[in-house]
Amino acid sequence: MRSYRPLHDGWTLTAVSRDAGVAGVPATVPGCVHTDLLAAGLIEDPYLDDNETRLAWIGRTGWIYETRFSWTADGHERTDLVCEGLDTAATVILNDVRIAETANQHRSHRFPVRHLLREGDNTLTVLFESPYAYAEARRAALGGRPGPYAEPYPFIRKMACNFGWDWGPTLVTSGIWRPIGLESWSGARLAGVRPLVTMEGADGRVEVHVTVDRVTEDPLTVTAEVAGVPGAPDVTAEVRLAAGERRGVLTLTVPEPERWWPRGYGAQPRYDLTVRLDEAAAKTAAKAVTEAVTEAVTEAVTEAVTEAVTEAVVTAAGTLGTVTRKIGFRSVRLDRTDGAFTLRVNDVPVFVRGVNWIPDDCFPNRVTRERLAGRFEQALDTGVNLLRVWGGGLYESEDFYDLADERGLMVWQDFPFACAAYPEEEPFRSEVEAEARQNVARLAHRPSLVLWCGNNENLEGHADWGWQEELGGRSWGSGFYYDLLPSIVAELDPTRPYWPGSPYSGAPDLPPNDPASGTIHIWDVWNREDYTRYAAYAPRFVAEFGFQGPPAYATLRRAVSGELVPDAPLVLHHQKAVDGSGKLLRGLGEHLPRPGTFDEWHYLTQLNQARAVAFGIERFRGLAPHCMGTIVWQLNDCWPVISWAAVDGDGRRKPLWYTLRRVYADRLLSVQGDVVAVVNDSAEAWRGELELVRHSLDGEPLAKETVAVEVTPRSVTRVEVPAAAGTPGDPARELLAVRLGEVRTVAFFAEDTRVALPEAAYDARAEPVQGGYRVTVTARTLLRELALFPDRLDPAASVDDMLVTLLPGESAVFHVATGRDLDPAELTGFPVLRCVNEARR
Template structure:
């Protein structure tokens, strides 16, 4: 057993020696019935069976179908261990996370049952322990059987998917989503171990951190659990400040108030540094003996929501340290269906990808999990803002027991756990459920039954107000701020835009000027190397069996085709289809983001659906299930840049909009040129840009620029500043443009760790992409979607561990343009 000490207590991990077996039942395949396999803890049934060679990888081809029986089977984990040395007053079995319907027995005696993946549990087991060979068994009942029994008891509820996930407190997307597989897990998914302690322990520590007028305060709320009736002393220190208090016999709680003068503030990335301070809390017993210790890095920052009514409706703006922040966000889903596989280093890489795309906020979506301590620590360290949904998504949820009790316990635990993180700036009650009640034909089938409203508008705001009063709470995403206004009204609060993608062309983004867009997105397939790893289809085709199985959206392929038909030439083969659908995704999101940002001040945030994937799939992600960046990622990096130059349609014509999210004024000369596809200028004008920090300036374009002589043969090029921020405007759709056949010169030069590919255009090259992963799955390129005018040159740097074929790097299908 591993051992870690804190004060007078000790923690002993129970992660070794586990086995796993299926309980006999009608769903268990013959080859697995009666078989016991080694189990990894933390882990889950699927990955243990995969490691034992008993199931195929569910991420490949359509293997997902072959393992559906796992979620309908009961499972038993078992291990043996010796009693920890010493004579502590208490020995507790501590389970950080059990997935989900678990019955625990120790030496054949039942010690507890759990029904919530999103809670930890603790059991006093001292009286049951032998000195040697204790047997701990954890039986997981089928999540399906549990959920379906509650559904049958309480009556069904409307739901976006034909699965019973609202009837169990478990990661909803385990039951499948329009980007995820149906892989209903079971297992000891987080740490498990023994905690030995005497006299008393720190049961809860909850820092409430505020800062105002140069003074930081930390109210440290402490709950102790006792094994002896003696006075206790609690001490807290932070940034040189120290305080202590006595917890008398019979008392369990204390509040310690710390004051820090002129603390360095924690700022979101792009606004300042991320200063943090060590907060340490210690518990002491008689004779000043140390009993327990808790430590966390905290940051001083203020956060509020500005929802002031104005002539446009009512605002929705995050204000951090009294500075309004334009949110350049992404939605975050679990990075793997099997969350124990998401390591800190994997999270750090994903955060690097978000930071490099100029993202400043991650919204943890409500169909997944409350994210890990590693996730929040990295967000604190790197300055990401985090919006955490409570875990309700796309369904009507029952409010009866046992769910009312479980939801409150889960919320209290998670709010307490996350309260000290400066990155967390917003709690949200649910994803789309209030909107669903209004617009998704729920009211008649509900027939008056509960659907979650009491959670979102009563229970959860009460818990947040009590335990985390410094942070705003918003009842739903989307939500308008009032029952009197439709929850998805663009003029109030937050909205989701899904008619684009589902039914309308992406140019419809321009019809909305929302206060804050919390979801919007457009699909594309993953990188080619990701497809080739995951699928054995031969040949690959847009509708080949594996591609079809890894497209989970309703009519997804038809919607992709609709988007291609509206904008791009018809693809001749799969390679062209793959490239063009990825380009169309990138263009759709770039158009939306640039439009929303051009209305900065009215609109104060966009949260793209979605940054990441949990497996290889055609989806709305910018980074695919194997961690590869799609062309959308490069488009997002440009559209989310601190300084953005964009050409936008405005009433009566076109305008140049300069958006400045940096902390300093943007002063530069901007030129706008109308020219032909062959590079001949037809008209030009210049502007002296002077854009204050945190502002946007709109400059109408004169008619001789905004009105082409030949719409299908001309474009606008706007450039500003020494770094030549550039914006393009084409007057016609690519499908209608008589593109010249792409001609260019290309050279390949070896460099440390890869090659440089220099491309010089002889004709216009539209949306140049170098798909280096086609040659080496680990190869990465530094830029994509480069449009070159005749005579211009771009240098693409490819990082690759092995030499790449120079000819392949400079020809189709690796190097592509729309023309």
């Protein structure tokens, strides 16, 4: 028996320093200081212009959250204050009594407070120390640690990217960021329910580990039930906890459940697991009533009546609590044969088509389930099957993992350590252990979670970034990654693999970023090398790689009030990478012309981002099964910024998104030099005549060859390009078109800057249709990478496709979604309709 009362109303926010001039401001809980100050009109939007720079004082200020609430004795024996998320160094005070001090954003806390509650008015205060003051004091005590930024994030258990990143602003938050409330209970309560779900042959196995808090020392009964398995009765198990006993394990064998699969491999069935805690006396009474009822009624109604009466008796006589979980049956393991890094789900090898996930907002309380569902849909629509939750962020919300379970998106979960050496001394070690235990137990039942990873790039940093000399023997986190975290996963979640970090080659004494084994990150491309260098790699698994491009025009226009030119100070403020603007331009190389205007810069750098990532993915998918995964950096942004994301900070799809949809499709044709990689990552064979046609740029066929191919499911066939089709007479004036069934790709024999692209000529018309416009473009000349940017006219408008190459006489149809009336002439003209070979304006 329990009751819960949220404490989300009536909060005020006050700065500890009177100089800040903030006192008694209405506060939203869950929330944070920044969003409260923004709602009160006391600060400008930190995402716009360079407002961020004038808000650094917030992270260097202490803050007081306070609320008053009325309480009346409710008849329960215990009342706990449950804090699901305090960000970060907090002192909790109830009615002027200091309850506790906390210092970890990544965990929840529970404090017994019944003895402090008063009949009538009560005051709850949460005092947050400045995150900077807390972290800097611990850095001074322990000695500095190397990392990419001067910020002290390794010294506080808080979302690291709050302190700024090469794609994110420095907005150091404080606040009650997850729910807070009072839970009252009597007798005992289910304090922990940790189902471990596996497969044993065709049957499912659920091992439910339960922990109870108890006031009474009377015997207890725990019952677990899995319901809804087609063709099978509900499966139940029961364990009795003797007087004073607090832990128990229940094992259920579920006959032949349907398996949970990643997207593209099967369905995602889930079943209801219900765990109930009862007073043992209630169960005994229920059994007695059941036996009596069985004797008194006919056999035909015994089962239904027995069930109803048992439930009524147990509930009336002492049901203490019920916990439900949605579980899915599947197995997952990591195949490391000969240096491989292959995820096998239900013993089927899965090629990972992944994207890295960062916190979707600097203020996570604004990330709703609806917003997450939209992001997940954007990922799924590109063919993505895995999200890597990056180590500079968070353990995500229940909504996040529930949506992943529901939609078949696998989750690779980093523990939150990123790009720096971390101290292992107290109090950090105990905090890390507590957060890891809590979150591993919280997520152990999730079928979508396929891997725990110790950190992001810390092993590489220690080995290759000069850390060892700077550390001088001080701790740097190795004890976490090689000892503490794997031991916790082995104890609490042995159903899935653990990997010490990424990149990592499989052993501490191996170079971490060795392509021949384990996982690698590729950052010489973007930082130094042309993107064609991806072709020099033959990795086993690429967990990070990417290329920058600006956000959508409407996003950048909203974020920057001044002139939109690439080197304008306000534009540069939304470019956080070191020499990011220079790398964008140098990255064009000989692939694309140098931009002379903002419109050219915006289109060409977005296009180059898409091409660079596509080149890498095509290369690595073509190497399967030697390479068994790519995880692009990154899917999303947390604010409007020039970055590596496919979906920008306002949720708009960049050209990269449309390219991901092509290169992450189940079936892909990729021209790689004198070979065509025919990639079939579907469940059906792909067979037919592979047609290879060499054209002149005016569309005339110069040579045609066909090759019969049959590509088995989940495999790759590499076909040599016949010499007649693959040997151009004039590389600047010819191209190769390759088709198999409905899939076509076009490859050029020279870079665009050396191709004699004709001046663009086409017929275009825009027609109103329900929900927007249909735009039809018919090419009179070759049109290279045709794109449509309707957000130039309506910030809410979007288009269903882009980056389409047309040969003369071919047509493309684009569907523009908008709620406005648009001028058809503007919709089919510059700068909305673009292609590489367009006439310069």
